[in-house]
Amino acid sequence: xxxxxxxxxxxxxxxxxxxxxxxxxxxxxxxxxxxxxxxxxxxxxxxxxxxxxxxxxxxxxxxxxxxxxxxxxxxxxxxxxxxxxxxxxxxxxxxxxxxxxxxxxxxxxxxxxxxxxxxxxxxxxxxxxxxxxxxxxxxxxxxxxxxxxxxxxxxxxxxxxxxxxxxxxxxxxxxxxxxxxxxxxxxxxxxxxxxxxxxxxxxxxxxxxxxxxxxxxxxxxxxxxxxxxxxxxxxxxxxxxxxxxxxxxxxxxxxxxxxxxxxxxxxxxxxxxxxxxxxxxxxxxxxxxxxxxxxxxxxxxxxxxxxxxxxxxxxxxxxxxxxxxxxxxxxxxxxxxxxxxxxxxxxxxxxxxxxxxxxxxxxxxxxxxxxxxxxxxxxxxxxxxxxxxxxxxxxxxxxxxxxxxxxxxxxxxxxxxxxxx
Amino acid sequence: xxxxxxxxxxxxxxxxxxxxxxxxxxxxxxxxxxxxxxxxxxxxxxxxxxxxxxxxxxxxxxxxxxxxxxxxxxxxxxxxxxxxxxxxxxxxxxxxxxxxxxxxxxxxxxxxxxxxxxxxxxxxxxxxxxxxxxxxxxxxxxxxxxxxxxxxxxxxxxxxxxxxxxxxxxxxxxxxxxxxxxxxxxxxxxxxxxxxxxxxxxxxxxxxxxxxxxxxxxxxxxxxxxxxxxxxxxxxxxxxxxxxxxxxxxxxxxxxxxxxxxxxxxxxxxxxxxxxxxxxxxxxxxxxxxxxxxxxxxxxxxxxxxxxxxxxxxxxxxxxxxxxxxxxxxxxxxxxxxxxxxxxxxxxxxxxxxxxxxxxxxxxxxxxxxxxxxxxxxxxxxxxxxxxxxxxxxxxxxxxxxxxxxxxxxxxxxxxxxxxx
Numbered sequence: 129x130x131x132x133x134x135x136x137x138x139x140x141x142x143x144x145x146x147x148x149x150x151x152x153x154x155x156x157x158x159x160x161x162x163x164x165x166x167x168x169x170x171x172x173x174x175x176x177x178x179x180x181x182x183x184x185x186x187x188x189x190x191x192x193x194x195x196x197x198x199x200x201x202x203x204x205x206x207x208x209x210x211x212x213x214x215x216x217x218x219x220x221x222x223x224x225x226x227x228x229x230x231x232x233x234x235x236x237x238x239x240x241x242x243x244x245x246x247x248x249x250x251x252x253x254x255x256x257x258x259x260x261x262x263x264x265x266x267x268x269x270x271x272x273x274x275x276x277x278x279x280x281x282x283x284x285x286x287x288x289x290x291x292x293x294x295x296x297x298x299x300x301x302x303x304x305x306x307x308x309x310x311x312x313x314x315x316x317x318x319x320x321x322x323x324x325x326x327x328x329x330x331x332x333x334x335x336x337x338x339x340x341x342x343x344x345x346x347x348x349x350x351x352x353x354x355x356x357x358x359x360x361x362x363x364x365x366x367x368x369x370x371x372x373x374x375x376x377x378x379x380x381x382x383x384x385x386x387x388x389x390x391x392x393x394x395x396x397x398x399x400x401x402x403x404x405x406x407x408x409x410x411x412x413x414x415x416x417x418x419x420x421x422x423x424x425x426x427x428x429x430x431x432x433x434x435x436x437x438x439x440x441x442x443x444x445x446x447x448x449x450x451x452x453x454x455x456x457x458x459x460x461x462x463x464x465x466x467x468x469x470x471x472x473x474x475x476x477x478x479x480x481x482x483x484x485x486x487x488x489x490x491x492x493x494x495x496x497x498x499x500x501x502x503x504x505x506x507x508x509x510x511x512x513x514x515x516x517x518x519x520x521x522x523x524x525x526x527x528x529x530x531x532x533x534x535x536x537x538x539x540x541x542x543x544x545x546x547x548x549x
Numbered sequence: 550x551x552x553x554x555x556x557x558x559x560x561x562x563x564x565x566x567x568x569x570x571x572x573x574x575x576x577x578x579x580x581x582x583x584x585x586x587x588x589x590x591x592x593x594x595x596x597x598x599x600x601x602x603x604x605x606x607x608x609x610x611x612x613x614x615x616x617x618x619x620x621x622x623x624x625x626x627x628x629x630x631x632x633x634x635x636x637x638x639x640x641x642x643x644x645x646x647x648x649x650x651x652x653x654x655x656x657x658x659x660x661x662x663x664x665x666x667x668x669x670x671x672x673x674x675x676x677x678x679x680x681x682x683x684x685x686x687x688x689x690x691x692x693x694x695x696x697x698x699x700x701x702x703x704x705x706x707x708x709x710x711x712x713x714x715x716x717x718x719x720x721x722x723x724x725x726x727x728x729x730x731x732x733x734x735x736x737x738x739x740x741x742x743x744x745x746x747x748x749x750x751x752x753x754x755x756x757x758x759x760x761x762x763x764x765x766x767x768x769x770x771x772x773x774x775x776x777x778x779x780x781x782x783x784x785x786x787x788x789x790x791x792x793x794x795x796x797x798x799x800x801x802x803x804x805x806x807x808x809x810x811x812x813x814x815x816x817x818x819x820x821x822x823x824x825x826x827x828x829x830x831x832x833x834x835x836x837x838x839x840x841x842x843x844x845x846x847x848x849x850x851x852x853x854x855x856x857x858x859x860x861x862x863x864x865x866x867x868x869x870x871x872x873x874x875x876x877x878x879x880x881x882x883x884x885x886x887x888x889x890x891x892x893x894x895x896x897x898x899x900x901x902x903x904x905x906x907x908x909x910x911x912x913x914x915x916x917x918x919x920x921x922x923x924x925x926x927x928x929x930x931x932x933x934x935x936x937x938x939x940x941x942x943x944x945x946x947x948x949x950x951x952x953x954x955x956x957x958x959x960x961x962x963x964x965x966x967x968x969x970x
Contacts, residue, residue: 281719292713295706443732451754
């Protein structure tokens with residue numbers, strides 16, 4: 129029977145599970161540390177070994193809003209299933225799962241206390257030299273090995289069955305990434321300084337047409353098993369290691385959605401540092417990482433495709449090597465263009481929609497924050513509207529430069545204006 | 550417990566089911582009439598009312614090959630579920646289902662003995678004036694009302710769960726529509742007179758690239774609940790009524806697949822009559838029907854879309870009327886182009902692959918049959934390779950005319966040559 133745990137009952141719970149019983153002693157403590165929107169997270173310390181444990185439990189409502197916003201606790205099912213699935217493919221970048229209790233909607237896993245949430249690291253100007261390589265490994269392995277390029281039609285359909293009922297969290301994305309931010313909606317934050325920009329997006333038919341096309345793909349294209357919410361807050365990191373967590377949004381969707389989320393969040397970090405630190409060297413690392421992880425993803429994905437011929441899509445002997453290479457190019461181009469589009473929508477929704485991101489939202493000076501918001505939004509619009517003109521990840525750079533120039537002109541003009549008056 | 554029925558045990562089976570018990574008398578007979586590839590079908594006659602019944606039972610192998618080719622009898626599950634689903638949406642064009650027995654892999658349904666299999670009707674030059682209207686109704690209603698244009702994301706996912714495990718029959722399509730006919734494969738029929746054409750297709754990179762793109766959509770795009778095998782052999786018809794049967798291939802896939810199957814089979818009938826009857830008036834009806842059903846489908850689909858605003862994809866208030874119309878155009882164009890591509894592959898596979906169609910295969914004169922085969926294959930190749938240039942269903946006509954001219958020149962040349970020699 130489900131019951132919501134707290135700092136004291138969580139210890140009693142663990143004690144009753146044979147594999148954990150012997151680890152508990154009189155000093156063992158549980159500390160609630162969840163700072164996310166959805167769940168409760170406990171650090172279990174002072175165990176009879178040097179390890180710590182984490183317990184994550186879902187509650188039947190949206191934690192950040194309260195019991196009035198119900199959200200089925202069964203979401204934990206999708207999280208534990210997908211973490212186990214990811215771990216089977218690329219164990220290096222997924223926390224170890226020690227115990228899953230579906231009835232209690234909880235999972236006991238590796239404690240990542242030598243790591244921090246990547247978003248916080250990026251705000252603090254930390255460089256993670258291995259990150260591009262790590263996340264490219266994670267994404268290429270997971271996306272390739274859950275797709276019909278690697279699995280037979282049947283194997284893929286069996287996997288899909290595990291995630292097809294993840295309606296509630298898919299609906300959150302459908303609403304809050306693809307829809308509400310670009311129309312009049314009560315969930316959108318009021319931000320007087322952005323009202324003109326908001327209005328422009330609402331009347332921008334090209335932007336909204338692409339939003340519909342990308343939403344349709346999100347709802348009806350089942351390329352691979354996605355994390356579903358792969359922002360820098362879903363990554364635990366230090367100099368050596370990168371772990372992907374919080375995969376309750378996992379579902380079968382278009383490749384570009386996870387890739388786009390990653391790209392968007394690195395670009396948001398880059399934008400934020402124009403107002404946060406103006407640390408050019410750090411910003412260069414951010415851009416190199418945003419471009420570099422995608423480049424590495426493509427390389428690794430292609431390498432996997434060249435190595436594995438068993439998938440249901442391209443039967444062995446179906447086509448000549450020349451045609452196969454041509455098809456791979458065509459296939460990767462569509463992933464790239466989708467990635468660009470999803471990145472744009474992911475950035476736009478963070479500015480216009482209900483869920484902002486700390487690196488921008490927490491900029492204290494209001495003028496500076498609004499400048500960063502407009503800057504990010506302009507990039508977002510360009511990515512969404514011009515995605516079909518992009519044939520290489522490097523094509524993103526001129527868009528960023530162009531928007532950076534506009535932003536700097538604006539800022540200098542304002543600065544001068546301020547000096548004169 | 551499953552057991553395979555025969556003409557005598559089927560009566561005993563019915564007697565034990567309360568709702569049928571009172572219908573059985575001493576004269577009630579069962580006659581096996583299945584001429585399909587997969588199942589056994591019994592007509593139950595002389596019941597205690599004027600009605601007849603049909604019982605369809607699946608066996609755990611492919612009937613036309615024998616017990617050596619195993620095929621799970623659970624396919625009947627997908628057939629009965631989908632027929633019930635179709636009937637809930639458009640009852641006029643689906644036989645009534647009286648009883649479903651999943652354990653026995655059978656379904657008891659309305660006997661359509663005043664109707665014939667449409668393929669046979671088309672061979673016999675029968676005109677069905679209502680058919681275009683009927684099949685357009687069936688397709689527009691079913692495709693629209695099982696899509697995210699009508700259902701919420703959640704409702705659609707719940708429906709999808711019913712069909713996602715239909716692996717075996719999807720695999721048959723993946724292999725025998727998209728793959729084997731266009732490569733060297735043991736299942737392809739040996740047809741010396743077509744070997745040059747077969748070779749050409751195998752080396753035609755543009756054709757095979759499109760075949761891969763369309764196969765990828767088949768495997769990864771879940772627009773709507775499809776019949777999955779909508780040829781003229783899956784339709785029971787007379788002057789007044791049209792019924793869709795045999796939906797064991799039902800699954801969530803791209804709209805264009807069912808539409809393309811329908812188009813392909815009407816075009817194959819048209820081609821066949823150049824060698825069968827040369828009945829120009831009848832051929833005109835076939836072409837009018839091939840174009841007309843699609844035109845009506847588009848109209849009806851758009852009307853439904855204009856009437857219903859509740860689907861998960863386009864939220865009410867999201868976009869202006871002008872943008873919405875633009876998006877609908879874009880959406881319908883993709884359906885059309887997919888339809889053309891799938892029609893081409895469906896035609897090509899009937900010529901090059903394991904499963905031929907009676908209207909062409911049964912042409913007795915070998916020269917005539919090969920002429921028809923080449924004619925059909927040429928149309929198929931044009932449709933597959935030029936699908937992206939088509940923006941209106943009428944754009945198919947110049948392709949047909951061009952191939953008809955080539956075919957007639959060829960025939961006349963051969964005829965003259967024959968006269969001279």
